[in-house]
Amino acid sequence: MILAWLIIIMMIGGLLAWLAGKWNVLMCRWIALITLIIDFIIIIAIWVSNPGNIEISQKPEWLIEFTTSWIPQFGIDFHLALDGLNLILVSLTIFLGIISVITSWTEITEHAGFFHFNILWILAGITGVFLSLDLFLFYFFWEVMLIPMYFLIGIWGHENRVYAAFKFLIFTQASGLLMFLSILALYFIHGKATGVYTFDYLQLLGTSLSTSESFILMCGFLIAFLVKLPAVPFHPWLPDAHTEAPTAGSVILAGLLLKTGAYGILRYALPLFPQSAIAVSPYAMVFGAIGILYGAKLAFAQTDFKRLVAYTSVSHMGFILLGTFAGNALALQGVVVQMLAHGISTGALFVIAGSIQERIHTRDMTQMGGLWQEVPGMAGAGLLFSLASLGLPGLGNFVAEFLILAGSYQVSIGLTIFAASGLIASTLYSLMIMQKVFYGKKKKVWNIKDLGVREMIMMGAMIVVIVWLGVFPQTFLNTARSSVNNILxxxxxxxxxxxxxxxxxxxxxxxxxxxxxxxxxxxxxxxxxxxxxxxxxxxx
Amino acid sequence: MTSIEFQSLIPLVTIAAASIIIMLSIAVKRSHLFVNLFSLVSLGLAFLSLFFVPDTTPVMIAPLIILDKFSFFFIGLIFAASFFIILFSFNYFKQQEGDKEEYYILLLIATFGSSLLAASINFMSFFISLEIVSVSLYTLISYLRTKKNALEASVKYLILATTSAAFLLFGMALVYAGLGTMRFNDFAVRIAAPDTHVELAIAGFSMMIIGVGFKLGVVPFHLWTPDVYQGASAPVTGFIASVSKGGMFALLLRLFISIDVYQYQALVHTFTIISAASMLIGNLLAIRQNNVKRILAYSSISHLGYVLVAFLAAGSMAVQASVFYFVAYFISTLGAFGVITLLSVKEHDAEDIEDYRGLFWSHPVVAAVFTAMLFSLAGIPLTVGFIGNYYLLAAGVNSSLWFLVVTMVVSSVIGLYYYLRIVTVMYSLAKETNEKLRRRTFTFGGGIALTVLTSLLIWYGLFPKGILLVIKSIAGI
Incomplete structure (x- = not known):
C-alpha cells in the first residue's frame, strides 16, 4: 500500500497546489515541495531498511508488492511492486522532482498553481510507470504522464512552445498506441493458450510465442521505448521539446521521461521477448553506437545552450541502448548507473541553462562569454557537470560509460571502439559549453547575480549525488544487482x-x-x- | 393487452403523454419555465420507471417492438441524454426571442421515436419510429430559423433524409420480397429456408445500409453532418449527435445479430470499408476546421467508424465493446455540446475556435470540463473514453481485424491533433482575455448537468467495473 501512497500523495499534492495557487502563489510552491519531500523520505526509508545484496533467487523477488483488483472483467489488477531497479529510479524521480520545483521557484510566475499540479502529476505518472507490474496499468501511467507534460511545454515553454508540445505528444502517443496493440495481442495470445486472460506481467512472462509473433509484438514495445529513449531515427521530437520546455520541464524530460524508455526495454522488451530481443540486439547496438556519435556531432553544432544539452542526451542514450542490448551483467549494471548519472548531470546542466536564461534572457551561446567572473558559483557548478558529461573519472558518468563499454566489448569489439570514440566527441562539446559560456571574452557588461542560497542548495545536492555515483557506485550497483540479474x-x-x-x-x-x-x-x-x-x- | 405489457410500456407512454400535456398547456398559457421543468420531471419519472419494470422481460408488444434488457438499457441512455439536453437548453432558449415551448414538444417526440427505434424488431416499427425522429428533427434543426445557416441545414437534412429513407424503404421491400417476412427474428430462419430468394434479400440489406448509414453519419453518407451540426442550435446538435444516433445504433446492433451478418462476406467487406473510411476521412477533414461544432461533427463521423470496428469483431465481446463505447461517446459528446451550449450567447453560438482563447484562465472549471470531454473523445486515460478505446481495440485484436485496428490507431493519432488544437487555444495565455467570454454566466441546471457528466466521465474511466457488469447482463440479445 505504501507504493500506492507514493503515487496518491503526489496526485493529492498536485490538486492541493492547484487550489492553493488561486490564493497564494508561495503556498502552492511549498505544498508541492513538502509533498515531494514526504515522498522522498518514504522512498529513502524503504531504501535504507532494505540494504543491497538481496539474495538472488530464481523468481523475481520484490521488496514490496501491492495488488488489488481493478477491472476484474478484463483481468486488470492494480499491481505495483518494488525491486532494486525501480527503487533507484523512483528515488531519482522524486529527487529530480524536488529539484524541478525548486528551480521553478522564481522562474514560473504565471499560473503557478496549475504549473505545480502538472509537475506533480507527471511525477505521479512516471512513478506509476516505474512501479506497475500490470501491463494495462503500465500503459495507463505511460499515458497519464504525457498530458501534463504537454501542458507544461505548451503553456510555460519558450517561443516555439506549441509546435514542440504537439510534436512531443504526437510522437509519443503514436508509438504508445503501437505498444498498446502489442500488449493486447500478448494478452489474447496468452489468454487463448492458457484460458487465463490477464495483464499481469509475471504471468505473461511465460507466454510461448512463435518466432514471428514474438518479433512483431516486440517491435510494438520497442518502438514505443525507442521513441521515448530516444534512439536515433526516432529522436526528432527531443531537441524541440527539451529546448522549448521551461527549466523544470527540461529537467523532468531529460532526467526522467527518457528513463522510462530505458526502463521499459529492461523490464518488458527483454524479458517478455528474449528470443527476438537477441535477434535484434546487433542492430540495436549499431543504432546505439550511431546515436552516440550522431548526437554528439549535432550537439557540437548548436549555439542554443538548451538545444546543445538536448542533443547530448541523444548521445548518452546511445550508451544506454548499446549497453542494454549487449545483454550481460556488466553492461546492464552500467546502464543502471548511466540512467542515474545522466539524469543528474543533464538535469543540472538544464538548471544552469535555465538560470542563465532567467538572468540574461537568452539561450544563445554566441551572446554569452566571460560569465565566470560574474557568476563564479554557477560557473563552477557548470564546469563540474560538463566534466561529468564528458566522462571524467570520479564522477558518475565515467563509471557508467566504462561499465557499458566493458560489457559491450565482450560482444563486439568493433562497435565498442566506434562507440568509445563518442567519448572524445563528448569532450569536445562539453568543453565548448565552458569555452563559450563561462570563459572567453565578455561580449557585454553583465550585471547579474550569482546563484542564491536556494540554487546553491539545489546544486550542492546534485553535486553530492554525482560524486557519490562516481566514487561509491557500489551503493547503487548492490541495490540494482538482483533485479539486473533477474532480467538477465x-x-x-x-x-x-x-x-x-x-x-x-x-x-x-x-x-x-x-x-x-x-x-x-x-x-x-x-x-x-x-x-x-x-x-x-x-x-x- | 396484458398488465405486464402495459407496465413495460409505462416509460414510453410517459414520454408520449408528456408531449401531449405540454401541447395542451401551451393552449392555456405559455410558460417556458413550466414547460422546461415539466419535460425534465416527466423524463426523470420515465427514467425511474425503467427500474420498476416487471422482471418477466422480455415482453413482446405485437410483433413490432420488444422490451428486453437491451431495449431498456438504450431507452434509459436516450432518456438520460434528453434529460441533460433539456437542462442545457433552458438558459440557451431563455435568451432567444420567439416561442420556445414547442421546442420541448419536438424534443420529447424525437426522444420517444428514438427509444422506439431501440426497441424495434420489425421493419414496420423501424420505419415509423425512424420517421418520428426525422420529422421532429427537420423542425428542430431550424427551430431558431432566423439564425444563420439554420434553414440551410434544415433543408439539407430534409432532402438527404428523405432520399435515404426512400432507399431504406426500397431495401425493406426487397427484403420482404425475398424473404416474405419483416420480423428481424425470422430472417435467419427464412434465409436458410429453401423457397426464399436470398439474393434479393442481400440486395435489400445493401440498400438499407444507405438509410442506416445516413442516420449514423458514416462515410460516404456523412455529407450532411458538418453543415447540420453547424447550422442547428447547439443543444439540438447535441441531440442529433447523441439521441438520434443512439436509437439507430441499437437497432443496427440488433439487426446485425439477427441476420448474422458475419456469414456474408460482401456485407462484412462493405462495413469494413465504411468503418475505415469513416475513421480516416472524419479525422482528416476535422484537422483544418476552425469551427468547433464542425470539428465535433467530423469527430462524430470517426467515432461511429470506431464503433463499427467492434461491430465487425463478432462474438459477445463485440456487443459489449460497442455498447460500452457508445456509453462513453454519449457522455463525452453530451458534455462537449453542453459546454458549447452554456457558452453560447444570444447572437451566435460559441462555435468559432477563437471564442475559446484563454478560456481556461477566465473560466477554469468550464474549460477543465471541456478538456476532459475532448480528452475522453481522444481516448486519453482517466476518462471513460480511454476504457472505451481499449475495449474496441481489444475486440478488434481478439478477432484479428488487423487492418481496422491499425487504421484506428493511425486515425486516433490524427484525431488527437485536432482535439489538442482546441485544448491549446483554451490554455493559451492570451494577453487580453476574451471580453465576450468574461461576461458569460452559468445557470444552476447547466452546472449540475456538467458536474454529473464529468463525474461519470472520470468515475467510469477509473472504475468501469460496475457499468461493465450491467452491459454484460444486457449483451445477450
Whole structure:
C-alpha cells in the first residue's frame, strides 16, 4: 500500500497546489515541495531498511508488492511492486522532482498553481510507470504522464512552445498506441493458450510465442521505448521539446521521461521477448553506437545552450541502448548507473541553462562569454557537470560509460571502439559549453547575480549525488544487482531453452568471467543457480 | 393487452403523454419555465420507471417492438441524454426571442421515436419510429430559423433524409420480397429456408445500409453532418449527435445479430470499408476546421467508424465493446455540446475556435470540463473514453481485424491533433482575455448537468467495473 501512497500523495499534492495557487502563489510552491519531500523520505526509508545484496533467487523477488483488483472483467489488477531497479529510479524521480520545483521557484510566475499540479502529476505518472507490474496499468501511467507534460511545454515553454508540445505528444502517443496493440495481442495470445486472460506481467512472462509473433509484438514495445529513449531515427521530437520546455520541464524530460524508455526495454522488451530481443540486439547496438556519435556531432553544432544539452542526451542514450542490448551483467549494471548519472548531470546542466536564461534572457551561446567572473558559483557548478558529461573519472558518468563499454566489448569489439570514440566527441562539446559560456571574452557588461542560497542548495545536492555515483557506485550497483540479474537470467535461460536445450558452454564461461569482475562470490552462486536451472529444464 | 405489457410500456407512454400535456398547456398559457421543468420531471419519472419494470422481460408488444434488457438499457441512455439536453437548453432558449415551448414538444417526440427505434424488431416499427425522429428533427434543426445557416441545414437534412429513407424503404421491400417476412427474428430462419430468394434479400440489406448509414453519419453518407451540426442550435446538435444516433445504433446492433451478418462476406467487406473510411476521412477533414461544432461533427463521423470496428469483431465481446463505447461517446459528446451550449450567447453560438482563447484562465472549471470531454473523445486515460478505446481495440485484436485496428490507431493519432488544437487555444495565455467570454454566466441546471457528466466521465474511466457488469447482463440479445 505504501507504493500506492507514493503515487496518491503526489496526485493529492498536485490538486492541493492547484487550489492553493488561486490564493497564494508561495503556498502552492511549498505544498508541492513538502509533498515531494514526504515522498522522498518514504522512498529513502524503504531504501535504507532494505540494504543491497538481496539474495538472488530464481523468481523475481520484490521488496514490496501491492495488488488489488481493478477491472476484474478484463483481468486488470492494480499491481505495483518494488525491486532494486525501480527503487533507484523512483528515488531519482522524486529527487529530480524536488529539484524541478525548486528551480521553478522564481522562474514560473504565471499560473503557478496549475504549473505545480502538472509537475506533480507527471511525477505521479512516471512513478506509476516505474512501479506497475500490470501491463494495462503500465500503459495507463505511460499515458497519464504525457498530458501534463504537454501542458507544461505548451503553456510555460519558450517561443516555439506549441509546435514542440504537439510534436512531443504526437510522437509519443503514436508509438504508445503501437505498444498498446502489442500488449493486447500478448494478452489474447496468452489468454487463448492458457484460458487465463490477464495483464499481469509475471504471468505473461511465460507466454510461448512463435518466432514471428514474438518479433512483431516486440517491435510494438520497442518502438514505443525507442521513441521515448530516444534512439536515433526516432529522436526528432527531443531537441524541440527539451529546448522549448521551461527549466523544470527540461529537467523532468531529460532526467526522467527518457528513463522510462530505458526502463521499459529492461523490464518488458527483454524479458517478455528474449528470443527476438537477441535477434535484434546487433542492430540495436549499431543504432546505439550511431546515436552516440550522431548526437554528439549535432550537439557540437548548436549555439542554443538548451538545444546543445538536448542533443547530448541523444548521445548518452546511445550508451544506454548499446549497453542494454549487449545483454550481460556488466553492461546492464552500467546502464543502471548511466540512467542515474545522466539524469543528474543533464538535469543540472538544464538548471544552469535555465538560470542563465532567467538572468540574461537568452539561450544563445554566441551572446554569452566571460560569465565566470560574474557568476563564479554557477560557473563552477557548470564546469563540474560538463566534466561529468564528458566522462571524467570520479564522477558518475565515467563509471557508467566504462561499465557499458566493458560489457559491450565482450560482444563486439568493433562497435565498442566506434562507440568509445563518442567519448572524445563528448569532450569536445562539453568543453565548448565552458569555452563559450563561462570563459572567453565578455561580449557585454553583465550585471547579474550569482546563484542564491536556494540554487546553491539545489546544486550542492546534485553535486553530492554525482560524486557519490562516481566514487561509491557500489551503493547503487548492490541495490540494482538482483533485479539486473533477474532480467538477465530470464533472458539467458529462455534463450538456452529455445536453442534446442543445449547449454552453450562458451557462453556460460564468458558470463562467469564478466560477473567475476564485479563480485566473485555472488556471481558464482548465481551461475550455479542458473546452471542448475538449465539442467533441471533439460531433465523436464 | 396484458398488465405486464402495459407496465413495460409505462416509460414510453410517459414520454408520449408528456408531449401531449405540454401541447395542451401551451393552449392555456405559455410558460417556458413550466414547460422546461415539466419535460425534465416527466423524463426523470420515465427514467425511474425503467427500474420498476416487471422482471418477466422480455415482453413482446405485437410483433413490432420488444422490451428486453437491451431495449431498456438504450431507452434509459436516450432518456438520460434528453434529460441533460433539456437542462442545457433552458438558459440557451431563455435568451432567444420567439416561442420556445414547442421546442420541448419536438424534443420529447424525437426522444420517444428514438427509444422506439431501440426497441424495434420489425421493419414496420423501424420505419415509423425512424420517421418520428426525422420529422421532429427537420423542425428542430431550424427551430431558431432566423439564425444563420439554420434553414440551410434544415433543408439539407430534409432532402438527404428523405432520399435515404426512400432507399431504406426500397431495401425493406426487397427484403420482404425475398424473404416474405419483416420480423428481424425470422430472417435467419427464412434465409436458410429453401423457397426464399436470398439474393434479393442481400440486395435489400445493401440498400438499407444507405438509410442506416445516413442516420449514423458514416462515410460516404456523412455529407450532411458538418453543415447540420453547424447550422442547428447547439443543444439540438447535441441531440442529433447523441439521441438520434443512439436509437439507430441499437437497432443496427440488433439487426446485425439477427441476420448474422458475419456469414456474408460482401456485407462484412462493405462495413469494413465504411468503418475505415469513416475513421480516416472524419479525422482528416476535422484537422483544418476552425469551427468547433464542425470539428465535433467530423469527430462524430470517426467515432461511429470506431464503433463499427467492434461491430465487425463478432462474438459477445463485440456487443459489449460497442455498447460500452457508445456509453462513453454519449457522455463525452453530451458534455462537449453542453459546454458549447452554456457558452453560447444570444447572437451566435460559441462555435468559432477563437471564442475559446484563454478560456481556461477566465473560466477554469468550464474549460477543465471541456478538456476532459475532448480528452475522453481522444481516448486519453482517466476518462471513460480511454476504457472505451481499449475495449474496441481489444475486440478488434481478439478477432484479428488487423487492418481496422491499425487504421484506428493511425486515425486516433490524427484525431488527437485536432482535439489538442482546441485544448491549446483554451490554455493559451492570451494577453487580453476574451471580453465576450468574461461576461458569460452559468445557470444552476447547466452546472449540475456538467458536474454529473464529468463525474461519470472520470468515475467510469477509473472504475468501469460496475457499468461493465450491467452491459454484460444486457449483451445477450
Amino acid at each position: 537470467q530470464h533472458f539467458t535461460s529462455r534463450n538456452t531453452k529455445v536453442e534446442t536445450g543445449s547449454v552453450d558452454k562458451n557462453n556460460l564461461f564468458q558470463k562467469i568471467n564478466f560477473i567475476n569482475m564485479i563480485d566473485e562470490k555472488r556471481s558464482n552462486s548465481m551461475i550455479l543457480t542458473g546452471h542448475e536451472k538449465i539442467i533441471l529444464r533439460r531433465e523436464h
